[in-house]
Amino acid sequence: MDRIWVLAEAGESGPTPLTLELLTAARSLASTVEAVAWGGDTASLAAPLGEYGATKVYDVGDLGGSLPGAPVASAVAARVLGGDAPDAVLLPASYDGRDVAGRLSAKLDRPVLTNVTGLREADGALVTEHPVFGGTQIASARFTAEGPGLFVIRAKSFTAEPAGGGPAEVVSAPAGDTGATGGAVIRDRHAEAASGPKLDEAAVVVSGGRGLGGADAYALVEELASLLHGAAGASRAIVDAGWVPYSHQVGQTGKTVKPTVYVAAGISGATQHLVGMKGSKNIVAINKDQEAPIFSVADLGIVGDVHKVLPALIEALKQRG
Amino acid sequence: MNVVACVKQIPDPAAPASLDPSTRTLDRSGKLILDDSDSYGVEMALQLAGNVEGSEVTIVSMAPGGETAGLRTALAMGAARAILVSDDALAGSDALSTAKVLAAAIKRAEPDLVIAATESTDGYTGTVPVQVAELLGMPSVTFAKSVVTDGATVKVERQTEAGYDDVESPLPALVTVTAGVVEPRYPSFKGIMAAKSKPVEVLTLADLGIDPAQVGAAGARQEILDVKDAEARGSGEIVVDEGDGAQRIVAFLEQMKVI
Ligand SMILES: Cc1cc2nc3c(=O)[nH]c(=O)nc-3n(C[C@H](O)[C@H](O)[C@H](O)COP(=O)(O)OP(=O)(O)OC[C@H]3O[C@@H](n4cnc5c(N)ncnc54)[C@H](O)[C@@H]3O)c2cc1C
Ligand SMILES: Nc1ncnc2c1ncn2[C@@H]1O[C@H](COP(=O)(O)O)[C@@H](O)[C@H]1O
Numbered sequence: 001m002d003r004i005w006v007l008a009e010a011g012e013s014g015p016t017p018l019t020l021e022l023l024t025a026a027r028s029l030a031s032t033v034e035a036v037a038w039g040g041d042t043a044s045l046a047a048p049l050g051e052y053g054a055t056k057v058y059d060v061g062d063l064g065g066s067l068p069g070a071p072v073a074s075a076v077a078a079r080v081l082g083g084d085a086p087d088a089v090l091l092p093a094s095y096d097g098r099d100v101a102g103r104l105s106a107k108l109d110r111p112v113l114t115n116v117t118g119l120r121e122a123d124g125a126l127v128t129e130h131p132v133f134g135g136t137q138i139a140s141a142r143f144t145a146e147g148p149g150l151f152v153i154r155a156k157s158f159t160a161e162p163a164g165g166g167p168a169e170v171v172s173a174p175a176g177d178t179g180a181t182g183g184a185v186i187r188d189r190h191a192e193a194a195s196g197p198k199l200d201e202a203a204v205v206v207s208g209g210r211g212l213g214g215a216d217a218y219a220l221v222e223e224l225a226s227l228l229h230g231a232a233g234a235s236r237a238i239v240d241a242g243w244v245p246y247s248h249q250v251g252q253t254g255k256t257v258k259p260t261v262y263v264a265a266g267i268s269g270a271t272q273h274l275v276g277m278k279g280s281k282n283i284v285a286i287n288k289d290q291e292a293p294i295f296s297v298a299d300l301g302i303v304g305d306v307h308k309v310l311p312a313l314i315e316a317l318k319q320r321g
Numbered sequence: 322m323n324v325v326a327c328v329k330q331i332p333d334p335a336a337p338a339s340l341d342p343s344t345r346t347l348d349r350s351g352k353l354i355l356d357d358s359d360s361y362g363v364e365m366a367l368q369l370a371g372n373v374e375g376s377e378v379t380i381v382s383m384a385p386g387g388e389t390a391g392l393r394t395a396l397a398m399g400a401a402r403a404i405l406v407s408d409d410a411l412a413g414s415d416a417l418s419t420a421k422v423l424a425a426a427i428k429r430a431e432p433d434l435v436i437a438a439t440e441s442t443d444g445y446t447g448t449v450p451v452q453v454a455e456l457l458g459m460p461s462v463t464f465a466k467s468v469v470t471d472g473a474t475v476k477v478e479r480q481t482e483a484g485y486d487d488v489e490s491p492l493p494a495l496v497t498v499t500a501g502v503v504e505p506r507y508p509s510f511k512g513i514m515a516a517k518s519k520p521v522e523v524l525t526l527a528d529l530g531i532d533p534a535q536v537g538a539a540g541a542r543q544e545i546l547d548v549k550d551a552e553a554r555g556s557g558e559i560v561v562d563e564g565d566g567a568q569r570i571v572a573f574l575e576q577m578k579v580i
Contacts, residue, residue, distance in 0.1 A: 011482070067479075067488060069451060069461065095464055095481060102451025102461075111415045111542050114446045127546065138551045145542030152448070183460035184490035191483040204579050228579060240501030246466065246480050253440060253499070261579050263570075278554060282577050284570055290559070297554045300573045304562025312567035317580065320571075 001030040001121060003086040005076070005148075006054065007097055008035040014048045017201070018092040020160035022153060023052035026090055027163060029121055034086070035168065038063055038072050042170060050168040052160065058173035069099030070182040071175035076100070077107040078176055080148060088126055088149040090119075101152045103181070112150040113141055117157040126151070134271025135278050155200060155256045156279060192245050197231050199248065204230030205259045205280070207250055208238060209273075211266020211287060211306055215243035220310040221265060227317045233257065233277075235267045251276035266306045269294025286310070322376040322472045322492075325430050326366035326400065327423060327437035327450065329356040330384040330391035334442050353384060355391030358438035360505040363395045365468055365498050366436045367506075373472040377401045379430040383422050385412060389521055396516035397508030403519070404429065408526045413538030416444070420452030422536060425529040428457065434475060435495040439464055454495040461495040462488050468496055 004026040008019045015023075019035075026033040033053045037045050038060035049057055060075040076089065089104070091097045093115065105112040118129030118138075126149055130139045143149045175182075199205065206228065208221035218238070225232040233255070234248040250257055252272040262280035267273060269285070269292055277283070278297055285298035286309050295301040302309055330353040355363075363380070370376035380395045380403040392403040404426050411422065427435055435454070440447035454461035466485060467478040470492070477488045477496060508516070526533050534540060560569060574580045 067460075067462065069463075070455075073455075095479070098447055099451055099461070099463055102448040103455045105417055105448065106420065106452045106455035109417070111417045112446075112448055113543060114416075114448055131551065132548065135551055136553075137548050139548045140546040141543055142546060143543050180458055180491075180493075181455060181460055184462050184488055184494065186486045187489050188487040189481070189483075190485050190487070194483075228574070236500070242501070245484070246499070247482065247484065252445060261574065261577050282573075283554075284573060286566070286570075290561075295559050296556050298559065299557035300569065301557065301559035302562050302566040302569065303559065304566045308564075309562055309566045309570070313570055316567050316571050320580065 001087050001126070003032040003034065004030040005086045005089045006033060006035050007072070007089065007091040007100055008037040008045065008049055008054070008057070009092055009094060009096060010037065010039055010041070010045055015045060016092065016094070017160060018094065018155045020052050021155070021158040022090045022092060023049065023054055024160050025119055025153070025158040027053040029119065029126065030087065034058065036060065036072065036076055036173070038068055046167040046170050050165045051162045053163040053165055054168040055165070057168045057170050059170050060173055060175055065185045066182050067099065067184045067186065068096045069103050070178045072100045073103035073107055074178050075173045075175040076104055079173060080108055086148050088147065088151060091150065091152045093152050093154045098152060101150055105150055108148070110145065110148065110150055111143065112152060113143070114152040116151050116153045119151065119153070131275050135275045156258050192247055196226060197229070199231040199233055199250070200255045200257055202231035203260045204228040204263070205233050205250070205257050205277070206230055206263040206265065207233030207235065207267060207277070208265050209235035209267030210237040210241070212238070213307070217307070218243055220306070220314065223314055224263070224310060227314060230259065235273050264294050265310060267294055268292050269297065322370065322373045322433045322470070323431055324366045324370045324376060324378045325381050325427050325432040325435045326359070326363045326378055326395065327435065328359045328363065328380050328382045328391055328395050329441045329444070330354065330382055330388050331356045331441065331443045353388045353390055355394040356438065356442050358440065358442050358500060361500050361502055362436045362438050362498050363398055363400065364503045364505040367399045368503060369434065369468060369470050373470065376472075379404060381423060381426050381430065382406070383411060383419060383426070387523060392521060393516050394508060396519045397512040398506055399512060401519065403521045405521055405523045406529065407523060408533070410526055410533035410537045410539065413541055414536050415541045415543055416446045416448045417452055418536035418540055420449050420456060422526070422529065422531060423449065424453045424456035425531060426524060427453065433472065433492045434470060435459070435493070437495065437497050439497045439499050450495055450497045457495070459493050459495050460490045461497070462490055463497045465496050465498045466502055468498065468502070
């Protein structure tokens with residue numbers, strides 16, 4: 001493989017962890033790795049992106065509040081249709097990454113492979129891995145048409161490792177006129193107050209589900225997480241019910257976590273939840289139903305009532321000091 | 322305002338899913354139902370249409386075998402009419418082909434607002450709606466947790482990593498909603514009866530002017546090579562709490578050196 005582009009997303013403190021994972025994967029598959037970035041501050045990304053293996057950054061520039069999907073896809077498509085096409089584009093399975101993927105796919109008239117958790121080269125083509133049926137089976141797929149292949153990759157599929165490269169060269173790659181498609185504009189941003197380690201970076205994650213019985217009982221999950229210096233997660237059922245904000249959701253439509261220890265309290269273990277946490281090193285489950293599917297992935301399963309086990313656990317940990 | 326709600330009809334998720342061994346795609350030969358993810362979109366479409374005078378909700382679906390069971394559910398909830406694209410040549414369509422077909426069908430409804438779900442329960446590519454928006458030349462706002470419109474612009478609270486953004490877009494536009502944005506209504510008996518006489522337009526690829534060689538298995542440009550069992554996670558020790566559950570967890574955490 002000659003050249004792979006990585007859609008590089010930036011958070012508050014530089015490239016997102018998933019971006020660095022994609023750069024690392026791209027490096028192992030292609031001789032040249034280049035990034036596509038946007039926002040007012042691409043120059044500051046040149047160093048970290050270069051460190052993880054990108055030699056160039058195509059800078060779409062400041063989007064002036066527009067949602068990234070349309071302008072970023074348009075900038076990438078302009079280069080590809082102008083004759084400068086990589087073999088593949090790796091995109092993060094994030095809100096904006098998915099938007100760019102959908103638009104790019106339609107603009108280039110190329111299909112896109114999503115929910116990718118593994119990528120390898122075979123006979124000059126990229127072969128993907130996708131968890132199906134809640135991760136109990138793995139499907140492999142590949143493109144059969146002309147490139148570039150578009151791949152949307154889930155977090156934690158690869159381990160980020162720096163390559164020690166110097167800053168990437170910044171090349172301007174403006175979006176051009178997106179017409180009506182670029183009409184969606186961000187008017188205001190709201191961030192939830194966060195404390196403790198991030199859900200997808202914590203060594204311990206304690207998640208609660210509908211078995212907690214009510215929004216108030218989520219305080220037990222938060223207290224336990226904080227005693228273990230971990231982060232508090234949730235099943236979608238209680239996010240949908242409005243007990244906790246979406247940013248806590250673990251699973252197919254939420255975050256992928258791979259902590260040292262994952263504690264599932266009152267979570268049944270639906271396939272869509274399992275795909276987000278099955279990669280944890282150790283899993284502890286508390287559920288009053290012995291038949292709950294969560295027990296099939298648990299290293300330690302406690303068949304019991306969360307309202308008894310969690311307070312006792314919190315008390316025991318406090319006693320230890 | 323013309324509101325289109327995309328509705329995928331899928332095999333009942335409660336029934337065990339299986340892959341067709343010859344094509345390695347999901348077996349969709351059984352009876353299909355309205356994807357639960359889309360019931361939120363239908364409800365949202367109905368509520369938004371209800372707030373803007375002279376609005377109507379059209380359901381658009383692509384499904385095999387002329388399937389209308391899921392459409393009838395959406396019509397019973399209150400949608401005015403439905404467009405179904407059904408054609409044998411569509412079997413095995415990838416997301417982009419699906420989007421091309423849906424876009425062509427949606428266009429006929431002259432939409433001001435198109436609503437879809439963030440991702441379907443069975444396919445969960447999560448890309449079909451944005452592809453549709455691009456093909457229709459519309460802006461899109463994905464991951465909506467709240468939507469309001471006055472018929473000229475749409476205002477969305479869009480989920481983000483940190484919280485949410487207030488996003489505004491002129492219409493026509495496409496919005497994808499997450500579960501939990503609204504509480505889908507149960508069709509009333511009256512609604513179910515009324516749905517029986519609501520118009521369902523059934524279209525083939527020829528009606529939409531789409532070349533069958535470009536879609537379905539014939540036009541798919543990706544293939545599944547194999548499906549293997551994932552490395553199984555051996556399940557560990559399962560114990561019934563006899564008042565010692567917490568202590569067991571403490572011991573486990575010590576062993577894992579996290580405390
Ligand atoms: C397209 C799609 C995407 C999805 N994405 C996600 C996702 O990203 N993440 C996700 O989590 N889900 C996701 N889901 C939803 C998923 O299918 C399940 O509905 C959800 O995970 C269930 O949450 P739960 O385990 O909290 O609730 P339930 O399934 O209701 O389980 C509650 C559990 O609590 C136990 N319980 C009850 N009382 C007690 C008690 N006192 N003590 C101990 N245990 C008790 C019960 O035995 C039960 O097992 C998705 C679904 C779809 C269709
Ligand atoms: N065959 C279909 N018919 C109607 N709508 C669809 C179809 N496929 C996908 N969609 C819409 O696109 C959403 C996301 O689907 P997917 O991209 O498969 O995750 C679905 O929830 C529907 O709203």
